[in-house]
Amino acid sequence: MGYIGRILAAFRAEEQTAILDQADQPDTDQPLSTTQPLFEPLTNCELEILNLLAQRLSNKEIAVKLFISPTTVKKHLNNIYGKLTASNRQQAVAKARQLNII
DSSP states (O other): OHHHHHHHHHHHHHHHHHHHHHSOOOOSSSOOOOTTOOOSSOHHHHHHHHHHHTTTOOOOHOEEEEEEEHHHHHHHHHHHHHHOOOSSSHHHHHHHHHHTTO
């Protein structure tokens, strides 16, 4: 096996170890429920923001509760709107309720 072959083999072994290590730890970016009827499921953070949105909290209030910036909240909201094909907060909450996501 040549030099490049040894390097590739080392990467494969390292990748397999990393995959096995990840299997033991919960993935916070994966959705809580795998039964979401969406093409791209909402992440745990997006679900949390959506629930706070349903409580009629402002971006600032959501940011304070989750210890993130209002800009980050806005980014998550845009992702939520895209995944739910909604154009505003009310539509997102209504669609999530209709799909039994919240």
